[in-house]
Amino acid sequence: MSALERIDIGTWQRRFLDLDPDEVAGVHYFRHLGPRAFSRYFKPPSSFLGYGFRRLRRLHYDPDPRALRLFSFMLEEGERLFRARQSGMRVVGLMGDYGAVAPLLFAFPDVTAFYPDFCYWTPFLTESEVLLERAERRGLGADTCYVRAAVGAFTSQAYWPEPDLVAASTGASCDDLAAVAQVAFDAGTKMMFLEIPQRKDPAPWLTATRFISVAGQAPRQAGLLERLCEIYRDFFDRAGTALGTPVTEDRVAGSVARFRELRAVIAEIRTLVATAPLCPLPATEELLVQFASTHAYGDPAECRRILDGVLELVRERSERGVGFGREDDVRLYWVNPPPDPLLHVHVERTGARVVGTEYLIASALTPLSEGDPVKSIARAFLTGSLLGSSAARSETIVAGIRETKAEGVVISNLFGSSHCGAETPVIRRAVEEKAGVPVLSFDVPKPAPGEISSQVQNRLAAFLEAIRARRGRCATS
Amino acid sequence: MRDELTGNRIIRDEMTPLERFSLLLIDEQPDRVLTVPLVTAHAATAAGLRPGDCVRDGALMARAQIEAQELYGHDAYTLFSDVGILAEAMGSTYHHAPDAIPILDRPVVRDLADLARLRVPELSAGRLPVYLEATEILHRSRGDRIPVFCFVPAPFTTAAALRGVEDFLVDTITDPDLADQLLLAAERAAVPLLDELVLRGALPVLVDPLASASVASPATYRRYALPGTKRLIDRLHRLDLDVTLHVCGEVAPILEDLAATGADLLSFDQVPIAAARESIGDRVRLVGNVSPQILLRGDREEIRAVTAAAVREGTRNPKGFVLSTGCELPIRTAKESVLAFMEAAQRGPAAMEGRPPGDRAGSPAASCRICERREDSERQYYRECPHDHPGSGPRIPNDEGRPAQ
Numbered sequence: 001m002s003a004l005e006r007i008d009i010g011t012w013q014r015r016f017l018d019l020d021p022d023e024v025a026g027v028h029y030f031r032h033l034g035p036r037a038f039s040r041y042f043k044p045p046s047s048f049l050g051y052g053f054r055r056l057r058r059l060h061y062d063p064d065p066r067a068l069r070l071f072s073f074m075l076e077e078g079e080r081l082f083r084a085r086q087s088g089m090r091v092v093g094l095m096g097d098y099g100a101v102a103p104l105l106f107a108f109p110d111v112t113a114f115y116p117d118f119c120y121w122t123p124f125l126t127e128s129e130v131l132l133e134r135a136e137r138r139g140l141g142a143d144t145c146y147v148r149a150a151v152g153a154f155t156s157q158a159y160w161p162e163p164d165l166v167a168a169s170t171g172a173s174c175d176d177l178a179a180v181a182q183v184a185f186d187a188g189t190k191m192m193f194l195e196i197p198q199r200k201d202p203a204p205w206l207t208a209t210r211f212i213s214v215a216g217q218a219p220r221q222a223g224l225l226e227r228l229c230e231i232y233r234d235f236f237d238r239a240g241t242a243l244g245t246p247v248t249e250d251r252v253a254g255s256v257a258r259f260r261e262l263r264a265v266i267a268e269i270r271t272l273v274a275t276a277p278l279c280p281l282p283a284t285e286e287l288l289v290q291f292a293s294t295h296a297y298g299d300p301a302e303c304r305r306i307l308d309g310v311l312e313l314v315r316e317r318s319e320r321g322v323g324f325g326r327e328d329d330v331r332l333y334w335v336n337p338p339p340d341p342l343l344h345v346h347v348e349r350t351g352a353r354v355v356g357t358e359y360l361i362a363s364a365l366t367p368l369s370e371g372d373p374v375k376s377i378a379r380a381f382l383t384g385s386l387l388g389s390s391a392a393r394s395e396t397i398v399a400g401i402r403e404t405k406a407e408g409v410v411i412s413n414l415f416g417s418s419h420c421g422a423e424t425p426v427i428r429r430a431v432e433e434k435a436g437v438p439v440l441s442f443d444v445p446k447p448a449p450g451e452i453s454s455q456v457q458n459r460l461a462a463f464l465e466a467i468r469a470r471r472g473r474c475a476t477s
Numbered sequence: 478m479r480d481e482l483t484g485n486r487i488i489r490d491e492m493t494p495l496e497r498f499s500l501l502l503i504d505e506q507p508d509r510v511l512t513v514p515l516v517t518a519h520a521a522t523a524a525g526l527r528p529g530d531c532v533r534d535g536a537l538m539a540r541a542q543i544e545a546q547e548l549y550g551h552d553a554y555t556l557f558s559d560v561g562i563l564a565e566a567m568g569s570t571y572h573h574a575p576d577a578i579p580i581l582d583r584p585v586v587r588d589l590a591d592l593a594r595l596r597v598p599e600l601s602a603g604r605l606p607v608y609l610e611a612t613e614i615l616h617r618s619r620g621d622r623i624p625v626f627c628f629v630p631a632p633f634t635t636a637a638a639l640r641g642v643e644d645f646l647v648d649t650i651t652d653p654d655l656a657d658q659l660l661l662a663a664e665r666a667a668v669p670l671l672d673e674l675v676l677r678g679a680l681p682v683l684v685d686p687l688a689s690a691s692v693a694s695p696a697t698y699r700r701y702a703l704p705g706t707k708r709l710i711d712r713l714h715r716l717d718l719d720v721t722l723h724v725c726g727e728v729a730p731i732l733e734d735l736a737a738t739g740a741d742l743l744s745f746d747q748v749p750i751a752a753a754r755e756s757i758g759d760r761v762r763l764v765g766n767v768s769p770q771i772l773l774r775g776d777r778e779e780i781r782a783v784t785a786a787a788v789r790e791g792t793r794n795p796k797g798f799v800l801s802t803g804c805e806l807p808i809r810t811a812k813e814s815v816l817a818f819m820e821a822a823q824r825g826p827a828a829m830e831g832r833p834p835g836d837r838a839g840s841p842a843a844s845c846r847i848c849e850r851r852e853d854s855e856r857q858y859y860r861e862c863p864h865d866h867p868g869s870g871p872r873i874p875n876d877e878g879r880p881a882q
């Protein structure tokens with residue numbers, strides 16, 4: 001076993017300049033447009049500093065170019081959306097569904113998708129309140145989670161071009177997301193709302209509802225799958241009208257198949273990260289891999305190339321027994337991992353590794369079955385957390401903890417988050433009772449320049465210490 | 478644009494300077510013209526400080542920039558006036574006075590032996606730490622909203638400051654080898670400084686005032702200044718950074734050469750904007766070029782008129798435009814003059830010329846999708862946008878010159 005070291009931003013800049021310039025210049029997004037000067041995206045993190053991404057200075061990175069490529073692909077997403085529009089592609093925003101609508105949307109020709117919701121990374125990456133201040137001026141203040149950053153992006157039109165359409169899932173979704181969608185609507189955005197039905201848990205008083213059980217999944221009302229499929233078929237019609245192009249069955253099948261393969265790659269990366277004796281990919285990079293499952297950062301073909309590279313890297317490392325940290329690092333399961341990479345880096349620096357995660361994009365990580373593509377999307381979405389109860393979500397988390405042999409659970413919520421915040425006590429109780437592992441929950445502090453808050457640092461340190469002490473007690477007993 | 482349900486007028490949020498700049502770099506239209514007068518050492522005056530103190534103290538240098546920006550509201554910090562920083566760090570001596578920027582006193586290279594002793598300066602040499610500290614402070618305090626442009630002398634200007642301007646120009650004729658070696662040393666010296674500035678969040682601006690046609694011939698520019706500048710820009714391009722080149726003085730005869738350096742933005746001085754647009758505007762974003770003398774000596778009305786005209790001409794540039802001054806503001810420029818310049822930039826040419834907002838007199842009768850979207854922004858003058866810029870979509874002129882509803 002040998003340990004790898006993460007490298008700082010300066011080291012990446014120097015190493016990047018030593019890479020073969022032709023290879024670097026050959027890396028493009030939207031390759032179907034042919035190589036364009038603008039579509040080159042592979043660059044070191046320092047290249048983003050002057051454009052406001054101040055957090056990058058404090059991070060430590062995987063030293064392999066294959067992992068860096070993923071980082072730059074993600075950071076370049078905003079520009080990619082503008083370039084898509086300039087190149088004649090349609091730009092569609094998706095909100096609140098996480099992984100269901102994107103594979104369907106990519107069936108339309110010349111289209112790209114993004115999640116305005118994921119703008120909640122921006123205040124952290126930029127160490128800035130610009131977007132949050134704008135949201136506040138529109139009435140979404142500290143009592144809404146940082147996903148409100150999307151409001152500031154909608155109203156300034158500086159982060160993505162005005163979308164041709166935004167398809168927002170409402171109903172069994174989060175009210176913070178709904179609030180953001182409303183402001184976007186008020187700001188003149190062309191919206192389409194998808195009313196997502198709730199996945200209920202069986203209960204004695206639900207006498208009129210018939211429930212069905214599906215192996216490995218939470219029970220659900222009979223007919224729910226078909227209802228979702230109807231919603232998605234209706235989506236095709238409405239989106240086709242809005243975008244001025246109908247979609248064919250073949251294209252739908254092709255797009256879903258591409259996401260099926262993409263998710264399979266992601267699943268293998270996640271498994272290796274959880275099971276290798278030494279962690280073969282740092283937490284931030286792994287989180288970026290997971291987010292790719294939702295919409296492939298707007299370019300499924302290039303995203304697949306990148307993830308193939310990351311998978312190859314993770315396999316190599318696992319086979320060679322090479323990785324980050326130490327074998328006795330504390331194995332953490334992270335619920336609602338925050339969009340603050342500094343927090344991930346900090347957790348790893350303090351002697352822990354993240355072996356599993358659960359959050360509201362979980363439905364995008366569920367494998368897509370073969371067969372009817374729309375059904376396969378709906379089936380996967382039904383496994384998600386957002387449309388179900390907190391109790392069902394807790395069950396998923398408990399299963400995940402057992403599967404990954406996690407020794408402790410961290411639940412981090414964004415200040416003001418209503419959905420996630422409300423679920424925390426339920427999850428905590430379930431984890432303590434059923435999985436028997438300790439839980440640390442905290443609110444992620446407001447993004448600010450500098451290191452993460454000392455209070456969070458201290459609580460994490462004490463938590464990890466307690467887990468190590470527990471190990472000792474278990475060994476002696 | 479109106480809210481469909483309530484009928485309320487929808488107001489877009491004003492962009493930050495960094496958002497404006499980022500959009501410009503990707504061929505998009507910001508909410509108003511990006512406005513970056515070369516405030517540089519004048520920032521000290523605006524902040525009630527002395528330029529000579531600021532060039533020796535990074536915290537003061539940063540404070541001057543912050544206070545000047547808060548006063549004027551311009552769209553980037555510009556660090557700083559002093560083009561001798563590399564030469565000084567390599568051994569040339571400068572005369573420092575409290576109320577002025579440093580002036581070259583004794584060049585370090587007298588003969589070949591001096592040349593052989595030249596080394597790439599450590600980042601701790603001379604006043605390089607002052608620049609690095611100022612950059613760091615600005616990026617840390619406001620780098621999420623305001624771009625931090627850092628001026629780094631291009632090789633030709635540093636070589637001239639290592640050798641003395643006249644001697645160096647003579648060398649280019651009588652001893653090309655010596656001139657080449659000086660240029661190479663100057664180029665190598667710039668590399669670590671540029672790298673470090675990037676790591677501290679700066680956006681690099683190469684400045685080459687001594688290479689303009691006011692000082693050297695176009696042939697000299699091509700033979701001596703262009704190659705080293707181009708290599709530095711190529712290197713920055715490997716990091717996929719957008720590079721600004723600033724050359725003040727007479728540049729008409731070398732416009733094509735300046736574009737050939739590969740600079741993404743060209744900050745230029747004594748050429749009509751229309752002429753620059755015609756010759757290189759399809760390749761380079763133009764940055765310019767209200768004469769600093771107008772700001773120094775002109776009255777408010779003159780400043781507003783000249784600025785409005787610059788906006789009118791510049792915003793027609795196909796690759797985009799940053800309103801600026803042709804050279805840095807003289808230290809003693811009146812604050813009211815800079816404010817008049819900023820006001821003209823922010824209100825747009827129509828308002829400045831006494832026409833109602835949105836009036837397109839003199840502009841092609843056209844609109845673009847972006848202009849339509851901006852209709853609600855209360856920054857009406859982008860409705861004059863005549864660009865065929867990417868993303869502008871179909872043009873829909875109508876009788877009033879307003880976007881069709």
Ligand code: SF4
Nearest residue numbers: 145174417418419420
């Ligand atoms: S509360 Fe949770 S689910 Fe809701 S927007 Fe915030 S992070 Fe997403």
